Amino acid sequence: MRFGVSLPCFGTDVDAAVIADWAHTAEAAGWDGFFLWDHLFAFADGPIDVVDPWIALTAAACATSRIRLGTLVTPLPRRRPVVVARQTVTLDRLSGGRLTLGVGSGAFPFEWDYVGEEGDHRTRGEMLDEHLDLLDRLWTGEPVRHEGRHYRAAGPEWSAICYPPPLQRPRVPVWVGGSWPGTRPFVRAARWDGVVPMRDGPWEVAHTAAVAARMRELRGDLTGFDIAVPGESSGSDAARGELHAAHADAGATWWIEAVHPWRTDLPDRDWVHVARGRLEAGP
Template sequence: MRFTAEHPVGQRDCDPELLRGEGMAAFARAAEAAGFDAVAFTEHPAPSRKWLGNGGHASLDPLAALAFCAAATTRIRLLTYLLVLPYRNPLLMAKAVATVDRLSGGRLTIGAGSGYLRSEFGALGVDFEERGALLDEALDVLRGLWAGEAFELAGRHFTARGQESVPGPVQLPHPPVWLGGNGRNSRRRVARAGQGWAPLLMGEESARTARTTALTTPKELAVAVGELRQMLRDAGRAPDEVDIQVHSPHTDLSVRGEVSADEHRRHLDELTEAGATWFVVRTSGRSVAEACEVLAAYGRDVIARAR
């Protein structure tokens, strides 16, 4: 099992110091020192006030934040969790991806999804009903843009006639792409074009809000992982070449007091048995010092023992 530390920008109690350069650098360095394998940022570039008032959360631009973290660290990977690919012209998105990957020495992982906030699509001028097709199109751009030839594609809203994107990323043919979403369409996309799957263990109500399928237990996850592995075999790919990163109710360490360390480790064992290879951790954001202390403790109590 490997571990991702998600920055607490989305927590309602997030200390403004964690959103400034010194605090963010301290968080990223603490995650690296504690043994975490990746640091992550989500995105919501244009959320509505209604959504924010009903449990939504703030965010930074994930690629910009990860570029900053790249300069503050040396080893830890940089994960967009999740980048909504339909929001952008895919060639502009690819340029930003290549830039962060190059400046970080090849440490970027693209966690990507189709998005689910209809009002945010409207604010950005993107057709909500096209989101699946736009996601597939963006994946095609990532697969073809740095293949060594001038890029040609008649897209839904763009036309590439011999375009080149130089300099390209360090990781070729492109940085790893992990696709979010619990449903079969997400797993089909992984089998076709992904290097990872990023499901969330959640109940029916949360799944409806996120416009995805409920996955509530490690046993249900195991069934979905088995289906993904068969899809990979059918596509001529090795089932073990794809990472599976899980976000679960145990992700939020701000409520760790309700769950013992032994219970948490047993949960990780169940996820591992179900096929998970990565786990997401989210700290409280009440202060920079507290967030860094929680990361260090998790490194000692969980990560070190897992290895």
């Protein structure tokens, strides 16, 4: 099992330079992955600093050489497929093939209804599926013609060519996020390269085992497929190795350490330094 950290793209004094420092710190401490949330607004009354995760991850890519980078998760229905193709390919090539794209259909009305985006959750799911299929084709670097219900990349005697393709083959790995237990997100995830299950409350070993069983049922074979489970562990907790091993035995391939200001076990002080301290402690 590999170990990643997941951090908000917002917080007091958080900027792209801080994100780059966090990523460098995480790599030096032995983490395998560094992932940012993708939100437009902070989860509290402002003003609170918010950074664009893609620009911040570009800074992180320039500050690191080994650690895997990505978003957990990007709500694709509020982004344009051709723009996402350009951004992901650019970052994948800049990082030397270290990008993972986490995706979801999104939540919270202040990032959808209140800013004029699609408010219906089922429609966003349809948009997500169409977006992913189109993005996968755009990543080939070959001519693409697409005229779908929600997206278009076609014109008279014209096809979209997003060249060059990503450095990774056959594509940038796609992990699909979804609330557990659920149906549609996990059926969707089975078609791609990994799943990022979420739930309200603690994530238990039994949940990991249930997700692994569901993915095995849907895919038939989990070879090359990632199950990235959420969790919280203390860098000074001697028992964390047993916790990690239990999830690995249950089917997890990644432990994603959630590092955020709402953790009650982290010091209640300057968030930038608190987060850095947890990263320095390693997995």
